[in-house]
Amino acid sequence: MPDGQQTSPDTGLDSPEAPKYIVPGLQRGLQILRAFNRERRQIGAPELARELDIPRSTVFRLIQTLEFMGFLEKVENGTDYRLGVGVLSLGFEFIASLEVSDLARPVLEKLRDDTGHSVHLAIxxxxxxxxxxxxxAESTFASSATIGTRLPAHGTVxxxxxxxxxxxxxxKQVYPKASLPKFSPQTPETLEELTKILLEDRERGYARSASYFETGIASVAAPVRDQSGRVVASINITFQDGLVTEDEIENKLVGAVTETATKLSGLLNYHPTVSGEDG
Incomplete structure (x- = not known):
């Protein structure tokens, strides 16, 4: 398992947590899909059978079914497989169904128009x-991130x-290992280092970065809370590193992104405590 990857719950057929009427074929098919991630975009059938402890003949039939339905597709070499557009379509349908997504779009578009920079929301x-x-934003400069892009949480604001x-x-549950993947000189490479950064971010109420994950891209981000007070999403403003003055960042962009995050949190029925401390 790659460093920093969240451990998954036991999904084996013999797990004591398994429901009584579980469908083994469906479970195994989903296990195959979950084997693909950012670090492993292509996997062969023998490798899947070995890692998931499923007979090769069963894996072959499951792969054929998933390929037929568009959830898997063969890569050019003819032996490995990768996720197909069917998975992406399901992901977009889920994203579109989220309440925060519906409420956030007009709010984020206003933030983009007010600042002139691209804006993102992530979960x-x-x-x-x-x-x-x-x-x-209407600019020649843009982040490579698009809807559905998945990035390591510790490597982004x-x-x-x-x-x-x-x-x-x-x-600790999210990062069971002490070491973390490093993507730039600014990225924390240990859980201890990340924890210190997160404490500072929490006290400040926003986070900043410059060439933190992608070289040349700077960002300012703020948290979005739901009715329970927990952070359920975050929004950011991205801009080209070095082309926006420190004065504009601190006196305009920080205020704009935090105010927008507060507004979106209010739409999700979050109300700060009387003392002003976040729940």
């Missing part, structure tokens, strides 16, 4: 963040803002 999935909304809401125990 966390394990140790990754998924870009749910992108309000792109969007992810840091969501992670900053987690307790030490919760953070």
């Amino acid at each position: 966390r999935d394990g140790s990754d963040v998924i870009f749910v909304i992108k309000a792109a 969007l992810g840091r803002m969501i992670l900053s809401d987690l307790s030490a125990t919760e953070l």
Whole structure:
């Protein structure tokens, strides 16, 4: 398992947590789909059979079914498989169904129009963040992130803002290993280093970065909370590193992104406590 990847619950057929009327074929098919991730975009049938402890003949039939339905497709070499557009379609349908997505789009578009920079909203999935909304500015400069893009949470300010809401125990569950993948000189490479950064982000109420994950891209992010007070998403403004002054960042962009995050949190029925501390 790659460093920083969230451990999955036991999904074996003999798991004591398995429901009484579980369908083994469906479970195994979903296990195959879950084997693919950012680090492993292509996997062969023998490898899947070995890792999932499923007979090769069963894996072959499951792959044929998933390929027929568009959830898997063969790569050019003819032996490995990768996720197909069917999976992406399901993901987009899920994203489109989220309440936060419906409420956020007009709010993010206004933030883009007010600042002149591209804006994103992301949610966390394990140790990754998924870009749910992108309000792109009319500019030749743009981040490579698109709707559905999945990036390591600790390597982005969007992810840091969501992670900053987690307790030490919760953070340890997301990152069971002490070391973290490093993507740039600025990316934390240990859980201890990440924890210190997250504490600062939480106290500040926003996060900043410059060439943190992608070289040449700077960002300012703020948390979005739901009715319970937990951070359920984050939004950011992205701009070209070095072309926006420090004065504009601190006196315009930081205020704009935090105010927008507060507004979106209000739409999700979040109300700060009387003392002003986040729940």
